Amino acid sequence: MNHDKAREFFSAYYEGTLDGGLRQSLEAKLKADADLQSDYAAFVETVEELNDLKSEEIEIPIFLSDRIATRLEQVQTDRKTGFATWALWLRGVTVAGLGAAAILFAIPFVKGNHSASNAGAISSGATQDEINFKTEGSKLMLQYQASGTKTIVVSSPSTGKEIQRFSLNGQKIESPIENSLSNAVLFKIEAVGDKNSRMIAVPGSSLDKTRTGSGSIQDLAVAIAGHYRIPVVVDASDVTRHVSWSFSSPDARSAASQALKTEGYSVDQRQEGMLQIMDR
């Protein structure tokens, strides 16, 4: 057995799986060859260091799920299946780390071109090409009926980061919107090229006990969503105006009205379980 041949058996010898005859030959060679001995010692050291690879902590990037969903959605779009369902879900923009879940546009169903049932939904009137939100029990739904080829983009207004994009061709989307983050999060949903965008603050899994604060109208919407655990649609033209709030009212509508009483906004709660802040 020469030096190179002996090295071929290092792993099996280290793992104790080398056949009896070969093991004896290798052991004899190791005893007689100091270089081989030192080679083997170095080999063992390397294997033991390699075993530490599994303890390396790898942070999962927040964009991972978005990217997977986007790629899958692209594939679905490319196939141009008129009656397809989308395998996409969205994650938010404020989390990092292992297993961190975020926003879930769970299993959006794309339906054929037929008129949408709009009863009880917050919309600006027309059915087609309007971004609507509605609640079904405790479930919040996004609705959109495309009149033709449309691209819907979901993004984070705070970071400007695009979270999801999907294309419609005369189809209707009805998608539950869930936020599995602990904190409330604001989303902007827009139909590209339509000047048609809406923002909605979606409560997280935890109650935000903070009662006072100040910031933009967007921040107020997030604060209300977190404290009163109610989705807040923001349809105001100027969402950057600075306001202060102190939540002493038992209900979200009164709290929002109180915070906005001197500003040019009105608060509406046409639909049970959803609040809307809009221009007066």
Add this chain to the structure above:
Amino acid sequence: MSEFSDDHMLIARAQRGDRSAFNALIRKHEVRAYQYAFRLTRNPEEAADVVSDAFVRIFNALHNFKGQSAFTTWMYRILTNCYLDVKKKEKNRTTTSLESVLQTADGEVERQIEDPSASPYQDTEKNERERSVEEAVSLLPEYQRAMIVMYHAESMTYEEIAAALDLPVGTVKSRLNRARISLRELLMKNEELFLN
């Protein structure tokens, strides 16, 4: 329920067109898939691309999955193939000169080349030795790197690696042995560099 049967149940549902089952399958395995891809690429962007491509391939080939092996074995095979494809594309790409400039309306702007290595802070934080092992692994040929990561980081058995890479078990063992020896040589070269 075992992971094996749990996965197979989700796959059976996904094969019948249940997208929520496919979503559940992805959610269940995306972290593991990413960790493997990151250990191969050492680059978050590239790893996310590898994982995304892999799940698209899984989605497209879902009807071909017969359930004779574990889903994870199939997933590792596809991830490895996606990684090898990325590397192949990289090799075919032209290189960008560090000195190159971009012509803009405002004149010439020096091209900013992103440094993919860890920040000085990360460097000091990380155990030097672990770092040199990770670096040495990243210098191995792609196939050897995949095997090393599967065995030592993902704790896969020789049989599982053989199934994932569609190779005989004996071939996996001999190639892994060679990979470990190559790695030892790379580490020794690194040590010499530090000593000189």
